[in-house]
Amino acid sequence: MSTSLIAQELKAELSALYAAEDRHYHGMAHIKALLGLLEEYRSSFSDPEAIEAVIWFHDAIYDSRAKDNEARSADLARDKLAGITGAERLDRIALTIEATATHTVPRIEPETARRDAALLLDMDLSILGTAPETFDAYEAAVRREYAWVEEPLWVAGRGNVLKTFLEREHIFHTEIFRSRFERQARENLRRSIDALEAQSGN
Structure with missing residues (x-):
């Protein structure tokens, strides 16, 4: 069984970000809903642990006045997950996080990673x-x-x-x-x- 990339200490750190008072939608309820969908469709993903990481990080930085939330969230993922997973996998995670800005499937390889990204984007829009x-x-x-x-x-x-x-x-x-x-x-x-x-x- 694969191991989660998000350790308990990191979950606590990210949960604190999602608990900010100005987050009325982009908070922990949104993250939990996506994690629930991930479990429901887990067998459809080639790398569910990477997608779990995308879910945890994709709205980690959220300022409704800013235009670069997704890019900054991706940078945070790169920083926090450096050394925890390989560089190519981390690139896929970061690019999928950035794709939530436009909900356009990113050009990543292999094809199974693109499908995972497409499923993640669909989960994010399921609301x-x-x-x-x-x-x-x-x-x-x-x-x-x-x-x-x-x-x-x-x-x-x-x-x-x-x-x-x-x-x-x-x-x-x-x-x-x-x-x-x-x-x-x-x-x-x-x-x-x-x-x-x-x-x-x-």
Whole structure:
């Protein structure tokens, strides 16, 4: 059985970051949800321990005013996991963390690593395809994280973000997650965009 890359001491250190008061969505509940999905689909991953590390680190640095959270989180992973795993594997972990900025599958080798990254990105977006009340709570939590943004700017900016996902041919990269979440995700996104447009008067 493979060994976790995230020792208990490191889990405690990362958990403290996720416990920050300004994290209304990007906190430990999000990490635990992703770890739960990892266990549910563990047999679908070629390197589940690497993906576990991605989950723990991908939002470790989170400042809603910053544009480089994912890059800084990847750098933190490189620092904390140096010497714990090989350089090529650590590169894959870091590149997958960085990919959560755009939710575009990174160009990493081998192909099994790309599939692992695609599954991870789909897990990260699975909140979009949850029941309407869960999705609405997620939207409200993200809004609280961006409480500093004035309402007109939020309405325009959030609407654009949601539209980029809705306009994709597929929101999810893998058939596993498309079959489970795609239809509900499109309904949730459409409903949220309609509500934002109603606020803006469009």
